[in-house]
Amino acid sequence: MSKKQELLKAAEDKVRSGGYSNFSFRELAKEVGIKSASVHYYFPTKADLGAELARQYTDNFMNLLGAPAKLKKTGKNPIKVYVTQFRRALLEDKKMCLCGLLGAETDCLPEKVKDETKRFFKLNLEWLQVAHKLNDPIDVEQKAANTLSLLEGAMMVSKAVGDNHFFDQATSWLE
């Protein structure tokens, strides 16, 4: 992994734990074994780092999902796959969704970070609409909004109450 990717990975952990203000160039630098001035070589400003972090997170998240139609064709329920991906992020990483946290803080984020965060949600809503349409083509817009909100909220509350079982309880009715 390149230094640049190491920095982004370190930043991801921090942001997913405590939000945008929970990482500093000095901390990241120390974790990857360089000096904070060198971080500015890769990312001119903190906003640049934050924006690239959200962008890569989004791209990786969508790539891991794959196309709804392809999932369906291999006998899987796309919505189930979607739920499982959120569940894994919570249980394995033991952390919030990066863009969930950033989304909640949106009013205080630099413009370019805000834009990338918004992009995450737009792409997820599109994906969910297509996925729902494959199951039952009625009210897909509402269903997509409902599914996404429920999963983000379930992650958040699970973290808050310190109980992963809560996530399964909250999402038990998702087809």
Next chain:
Amino acid sequence: MSKKQELLKAAEDKVRSGGYSNFSFRELAKEVGIKSASVHYYFPTKADLGAELARQYTDNFMNLLGAPAKLKKTGKNPIKVYVTQFRRALLEDKKMCLCGLLGAETDCLPEKVKDETKRFFKLNLEWLQVAHKLNDPIDVEQKAANTLSLLEGAMMVSKAVGDNHFFDQATSWLE
């Protein structure tokens, strides 16, 4: 309003916009017309302020709701009332739920702030279980978890995409 309450109100706005790290004693002091050293007279540490903020927010939130049985008796659907209270917080204050944001940041919060945040969710889940039981006494625990998650998530995503209509879309199936 006392200086202490003015400080808490100013802090609430900051936290609901950008999280726990988005307020400082100096900023709060300036907003209410005193010096930062004087803020320490009311709240010895930042964690003390944060904890009292979450506690008052919770108490106020529960008081505004009232008892589910009482709502039912006056011809209202308690769940509808509950949804409306979240909706108002988003549309009128144009801000996230205080404890929603704190909950997402929980791993990086001082212990006493974390505890008060947890209390908010525990009380809300209790309230929702009672409320759901009045409508249909089956699966009330799942229903409570589902309702709370959906509302917190819908607030979060609405903020992120900058569209209040999203909230209504996501929550349209809540009875």
Next chain:
DNA sequence: GTCTATAATTTGATAGAC
């Protein structure tokens, strides 16, 4: 690419006067 050095600002917190 990485460093040293440093600037300018902000932060939480305390001591002690009034």
Next chain:
DNA sequence: GTCTATCAAATTATAGAC
């Protein structure tokens, strides 16, 4: 209750050497 004065630490960022 509120102030001045101050501290130690952390923050984002830049200039310039190697």
